Amino acid sequence: MIKVGIVGGTGYTGVELLRLLSAHPDAELTAITSRKEDGLPVADMFPSLRGHVDLAFSAPDKVDLKQCDVVFFATPHGVAMAQAPELLAAGVKVIDLAADFRLKDQAVFEKWYKIPHTAPELIEQAVYGLPELNRDAIKGARLIANPGCYPTTMQLGFYPLLKAGLIDATHLIADAKSGVSGAGRKAEIGTLFSESSDNFKAYGVSGHRHTPETSAQLQRFTDQKVGLTFTPHLVPMIRGMHATLYARLTKDVSNDDLQALFENQYKDDEFVDVMPFGSHPETRSTRGANMLRLALHRPEGGDTIVILVVQDNLVKGAAGQAVQCMNLMFGLPEGQGLKHIALLP
Amino acid sequence: MIKVGIVGGTGYTGVELLRLLSAHPDAELTAITSRKEDGLPVADMFPSLRGHVDLAFSAPDKVDLKQCDVVFFATPHGVAMAQAPELLAAGVKVIDLAADFRLKDQAVFEKWYKIPHTAPELIEQAVYGLPELNRDAIKGARLIANPGCYPTTMQLGFYPLLKAGLIDATHLIADAKSGVSGAGRKAEIGTLFSESSDNFKAYGVSGHRHTPETSAQLQRFTDQKVGLTFTPHLVPMIRGMHATLYARLTKDVSNDDLQALFENQYKDDEFVDVMPFGSHPETRSTRGANMLRLALHRPEGGDTIVILVVQDNLVKGAAGQAVQCMNLMFGLPEGQGLKHIALLP
Amino acid sequence: MIKVGIVGGTGYTGVELLRLLSAHPDAELTAITSRKEDGLPVADMFPSLRGHVDLAFSAPDKVDLKQCDVVFFATPHGVAMAQAPELLAAGVKVIDLAADFRLKDQAVFEKWYKIPHTAPELIEQAVYGLPELNRDAIKGARLIANPGCYPTTMQLGFYPLLKAGLIDATHLIADAKSGVSGAGRKAEIGTLFSESSDNFKAYGVSGHRHTPETSAQLQRFTDQKVGLTFTPHLVPMIRGMHATLYARLTKDVSNDDLQALFENQYKDDEFVDVMPFGSHPETRSTRGANMLRLALHRPEGGDTIVILVVQDNLVKGAAGQAVQCMNLMFGLPEGQGLKHIALLP
Amino acid sequence: MIKVGIVGGTGYTGVELLRLLSAHPDAELTAITSRKEDGLPVADMFPSLRGHVDLAFSAPDKVDLKQCDVVFFATPHGVAMAQAPELLAAGVKVIDLAADFRLKDQAVFEKWYKIPHTAPELIEQAVYGLPELNRDAIKGARLIANPGCYPTTMQLGFYPLLKAGLIDATHLIADAKSGVSGAGRKAEIGTLFSESSDNFKAYGVSGHRHTPETSAQLQRFTDQKVGLTFTPHLVPMIRGMHATLYARLTKDVSNDDLQALFENQYKDDEFVDVMPFGSHPETRSTRGANMLRLALHRPEGGDTIVILVVQDNLVKGAAGQAVQCMNLMFGLPEGQGLKHIALLP
Helix, strand or coil, rough: EEEEEEECCCCCCHHEEECCCCCCCCCHHHECCCCCCCCEEHHCCCCCCCCCCECCCCCCHHHCCHCEEEEEECCCCCCCHHHHHHHHHHHEEEEEEECCCCCCCCHHHHHHHHHCCCHHHHHHCCCCCCCCHHHHHHHHCCEEECCCCHHHHHHHHHHHHHHCCCEEEHEEEEEEEEEEHHHCCCCCCCCCCHHHHCCCCECCCCCCCCCHHHHHHHHHCCCCCEEEEEEEEEEECCCEEEEEEEEECCCCCCCHHHHHHHHHHCCCCEEEEECCCCCCCCCHCCCCCEEEEEECCCCCCEEEEEEEECCCCCCHHHHHHHHHHHHHHHHCCCCCCCCCCCCCC | CEEEECCCCCCCCHHHHHHHHHHHCEEEEEEEEECCCCCCCCHHHHHHCCCCCECCCECHHHHHHHHHCCEEEEECCCCHHHHHHHHHHHHEEEEECCCCCCCCCHHHHHHHHCCCCCCHHHHHCCCECCCCHHHHHHHHHEECCCCCCCHHHHHHHHHHHHCCCCCCCEEEEEEEEEEHHHCCCCCCCCCCCHHHHHCCCCCCCCCCCHHHHHHHHHCCCCCCCCHHHHHHHHCCCCCCCEEEEEEEEEECHHHHHHHHHHHHHHHCCCCEEEECCCCCHHHHHHHCCCCEEEEEECHHCCEEEEEEEEECCCCHHHHHHHHHHHHCCCCCCCCCCHHHHHCCC | CEEEEECCCCCCCHHHHHHHHHHCCCEEEEEEEECCCCCCHHHCCHHHCCCCCCCECCCCCHHHHHCEEEECCCCCCCCHHHHHHHHHHHHCCCEEEEEEEECCCHHHHHHHHHCCCCHHHCCCCEEEHHHHHHHHHHHCCEECCCCHHHHHHHHHHHHHHHCCCEEEEEEEEEEEEEEEEHHCCCCCCCCEEHHCCCCCEEEECCCCCCCHHHHHHHHHCCCCCCEEEEEEECCCCCCCCCEEEEEECCCCCHHHHHHHHHHHHHCCCCCCEECCCCCCHHHHCCCCCCCCCEEECCCHCCCCEEEEECCCCCCCCCCHHHHHHHHHHCCCCCCCCCCCCCCCC | CCCEEEECCHHHHHHHHHHHHHHHCCCCEEECCCEEEEEEEHHCHHHCCEEEECCCCEHHHHHHHHCCCCECCCCCHHHHHHHHHHHEEECEHHHHHHHHCCCHHHHHHHHHHCCCCCCCHCCCEEEEEEECHHHEEEECCEEEEEECHHHHHHHHHHHHHCCCECHHHHHHEEEEEEEHHHHHHCCEEEEHHHCCCCEEECCCCCCCHHHHHHHHHHHHCCCCCCCCCEEEEECCCCCCEEEEEEEEEECCHHHHHHHHHHHHHHEEEEEEECCCCCCCCCCHHHHHHHHHHEEEEEEECCEEEEEEEEEEECCCHHHHHHHHHHHHHHHCCCCCCCCCCCCCC
């Protein structure tokens, strides 16, 4: 059994890790820390876990996370970089669900996250935890930077086209929509029910942290200079993410060839579902499941290709992807403990 | 492996059965019928099942359900009574999720459901499928009448008090609230998003079919004449049911004794969670899980006791309870394939 | 024109007052105070008001509210009692939408609100602002205690029966459900979208501040000792309140007589709509409107009467009722500026 | 008083017309027809109208619409073209909220709507009812083709840029999102609460009727060949529409100049609100109001301009715009009866 520690288990990615790991056949929840909730049984905060999780939160100084085999950080940005060095030195593997190690360029990180990076020596060895594009590196990793939820959808949607050199990479558009849980479990007015229900809006249109992360990753797959316009929106639903991606085709290619390109790319990826050409994937078809579904469209046969991508932002977009990485790091079947069927309706 | 057939798999209880049974270690989905959708892959209607269910719907005349070990009816009222006799005669066990066999009094059935009963000879042998109150009978049953969702909450909430003779049974009040999925997957104006979202209303207040079902079952446990006022309401949520039960205490009893009464009653029932006295259970703590949670209140220490009961109407209130019955009928552990943790948030 | 001041306009009752008063033909918005938002144009916080309200928030020390004819307090409990004495002394009328003056018994106030009352000398002269039960007193009032949203529904629902002596007043039950806006515009985890959407729960079941307020008011109309069990619930909708009231009839009375009793009681009240016997009022039929609708039921003809009551908690349950009081206090037609039709769908 | 008739008042645009017109100071509701609901009081179907609308639905053959001054068609496509000729001949003005007269090219109409056009002789005289772009023609019109909800957002968003020749018109992208009421009040599974709540999806991506309507209108303002990729999505909210528009700038222009261009264009349009550069308009800021708000963005200062546009699809996107046209046609102030403030929260 893999001994698992979780730092910061009081947020939505934290409770989702608990849901997945407490039912994982090879994982044993060993410790979960929270500075504020020391002593509180986890199931008192999240009654959905009554009968499934017996652990209580511990103050960070009361547990020795170095006894764990792997530690997940479901924390705000900045926490993992502070604690990772000591854990890694002790031989503990680290999976960070925040942004601390997502960007290879330290200056770009510090510009967008507005905090100094305190463990720059680890940036290089950190592996970007997107299994479908990075599987081999993840298998050998000690430190995982779990991708952001938006970047996962954008990369898996654009990747086959970029790699095949079929699109103009300089003017990519990603119009993305997220459920409210993406904003986290924080007391804020903007995400109150009465503010975000029966409402729709964009946010961060002039600049969002997920743009540089995505651009840097996409740049690995093309010689063109990647230019990405990314527009996030807030949808009145709890879970779910939908990215509508637009690119201009630069070569003459049939719809059948486009479809085949995607099907071949992802044929061995059990958590990417290439739906039939012209489908309209729904976010709820992934609710609670570690699954990303996508479909291609070619409106009126023109030179614009539209890729529709959906996932559950808390699963394939966060906690599920992190467990997928853990499985790879520990030599388990990639899908171990991740076979949940989406909850529909 | 238990060979399973499903009649009428296009509704919400149908797709929920598919979710549970396709992941059940001892069940094998063998046939699923739909008159209208013959030939359509189930996963085309419910994309959440892509990769998990390969079956297609079959017209009823194209499959021999008598090859199954058990057949679930997730159909409108009246279908099971038409097909059950032949299946039972062939040795197939039958679990009806509709109302055909819930009422022992044929006249009462015909009054409330406004159709003649076509298999009255089976009414007597049908077993009411509420495991917590009827476990032994279910183990030996060939024909199960799966309880309605509302009746499950009312019975498990009132039962310990009735049995102990602590309340006035003649004036029970059940103010119950259901998510919209309880109305089924039918094209109707009243349950359109634009009609039932951001709205709340009662319905059927002057009389509802679940009143006679519940009254008849509760009557088994008391010598008083049961009088029940049941008021259902529609909540703008997909899944979830909350019953707020009121009864007048007729004996002097402490809160500790009341709590102990419930805890003792349900201590061996893995799918009933008696929460601490004064708790406020939330429906989402059962979302997608086969679990009923309840808590007791005694406002201002008076003689009125309030019991709060929650469940997922499609799981413990329908498909999950049906699988729980199947497990008992086939000698499996009662919780086999039913350990899902609720999806929160 | 009535010069109007608003203290504390950043909450939901505040913005609702602004919506109603900015379109009121006899009111002129003169000042709106907020300690935190000094200088911010109101329409920057609430873009729905762009083009309708030009005022900016002012720090309390920068405006002289004594220049107003009336001041509304849309503040937390405790603010009105601190400022009302000076305003009243200057001849300004005061309408408090919080609880400071709702309870005539100072000790009960201090027990439930856990703050000392700093203006006990005003309690006696404060008039409870429920026009349908208190119209004449309101006309002559200088200080209005605007009722809570729940108490409005309970009082207007029970009142005709109590006054006519038809029910057992010692065991009234009010099972009430509120939209989330009733919790106010405060940064709290419990009312985040991801916590309260797709969910239903009760709260405060063992004791809620609106119980003593309602009991005390109802006691005015009966010689029996009023006993009230009040159970509030949170509904995943923004606006709307539904009370399901239960009482036991103590006299033999026909449904027609019951219906006539209510129709006669409210025939001159333009903001109370007695619907046909057996109707199911929906909250959305009052969304945005100063209207309370109710309907009577007598399940299976028994001795339990069920009264269904709906309103918009922010309008007839708060800001609309306050403006209705203002109209009465200033000799205007009671419905002036309050004729909005509910927004449906 | 303008005598108003409504054909087909049982849908969402119908009830919205009733809400607006029953409170309009210069309009008198004279007749409302429905084949199925003959004799039913309108307020029985829509209880929000109780006390405001006394009319009952009439079968079409029981009323003489030729006695009206203006008749609104809130009907499915095809009805207005059948009845308009007779009404126009009798001197009645006609405003069609459906698509019958939106497309000047009969063949294009018949291709997209799949019905033959039965009044082609009226197509030429029909005036496209978008006041901000067509005010003078509307003033003199006898027959109005009220624009679709999506086309209104796209045209008002792209128009200033097209007219100024600042963008590449051949590759416009409109990623649009609509509340569920846009699908109408029809009994269909796809828009049930349990299907469309807590969910997000695109639809009609490969081709939608609003594309040719919008393209044809936009073509009027540019010599370039308009190429439009339009992607509609369904948002789990009742009312509201958000269009996220993308275009590539072909000239060097500052953000200030872009902002000034829009502000100048719409400075005399009381129902178009150009918000400060970089704002994020929310749909709820227009809920129930005849208002379209928009804001400009220039992500990272590149050559892609993003225009965010919001409106209430039932008001500025349908019924409100129709009343705005009526006001113009009858020489009334354009905003008569249309000053409602949006309902927030």
